[in-house]
Ligand SMILES: *[C@@H]1O[C@H](CO)[C@@H](O)[C@H](O)[C@H]1NC(C)=O
């Protein structure tokens with residue numbers, strides 16, 4: 001049984017071409033080889049009676065790093081990280097042979113002879129949809145990795161498409177929390193101070209490797225103070241680290257959750273305490289430059305999910321990579337700090353892929 005399904009459709013201004021899609025989120029399965037979610041499957045409706053011409057579809061991944069009207073140091077404000085163009089009309093392949101999913105079959109059946117199926121595969125080395133939050137006073141488009149499917153009529157592939165005869169549909173590439181449990185993250189440090197016989201130990205431990213958006217994080221802090229200094233000014237924070245990789249590699253570190261404790265650990269005593277933090281976009285609305293998950297239209301979003309990158313493609317990735325860590329700091333005679341990395345992601349939605357199972 002195939003479940004009832006939303007179909008997204010959009011037409012060009014002159015109605016010459018339309019795109020139908022079963023969904024707009026495409027899943028990058030970081031921990032499996034299941035290719036089903038990595039394929040963007042669509043049907044293109046061509047109204048050939050309007051204009052006997054060639055019709056192409058294009059999947060693009062664009063890295064935009066400024067406003068349209070802004071020229072950064074003479075460099076363009078956007079760059080195509082990935083571009084794949086296919087001819088859909090006249091079809092290069094037998095229509096029946098390239099039918100891949102039940103959804104495509106249903107659409108072809110419903111739309112009749114002017115409909116042509118097509119699909120794109122997402123390569124491994126693309127970032128997910130992500131953007132930097134603009135300041136409330138900023139206008140226009142901002143730094144973001146965006147995906148789009150575009151269908152257009154043209155005389156040939158190189159020719160610029162006519163705006164009236166092209167249609168663009170924004171899509172998203174997303175990753176969900178991996179199934180595997182991972183190791184419990186923990187980190188510790190030992191400091192020796194002058195004039196002290198014994199060191200100061202500090203350790204921070206989380207409960208698990210992956211947290212879901214909105215889930216509180218319990219951070220167990222152990223301080224064993226053998227030194228002759230008093231430990232004070234303990235702070236616990238969650239930091240978001242965004243690596244923007246394009247012409248150069250820039251790293252931005254932003255605190256997204258923070259607690260300042262009044263606890264002290266006098267010389268010769270110890271402390272074991274659980275602090276709880278919950279990093280949320282709601283507490284960071286006005287913060288310019290925070291990485292957020294890509295959004296469609298005016299839907300709300302959340303802090304960017306951690307990027308999971310397969311080791312072998314890491315160096316090729318352009319765009320934005322996001323990671324998180326808990327940082328515990330304290331002052332003794334100098335600053336003592338530990339950092340514990342973790343993943344912040346959405347859980348895998350249940351039953352998501354049912355209707356995409358191959359029909360034959
Ligand atoms: C964090 O601590 C609270 C209070 O002790 C507990 O209810 C909760 O289950 C803990 N969270 C996790 C993820 O273990």
Ligand SMILES: CC(=O)N[C@H]1CO[C@H](CO)[C@@H](O)[C@@H]1O
Pocket residue numbers: 198199200201224225226227267268269270
């Ligand atoms: C490393 C160390 O000596 N830690 C000491 C800190 O203070 C507590 C409480 O007095 C001691 O039990 C620890 O041995």
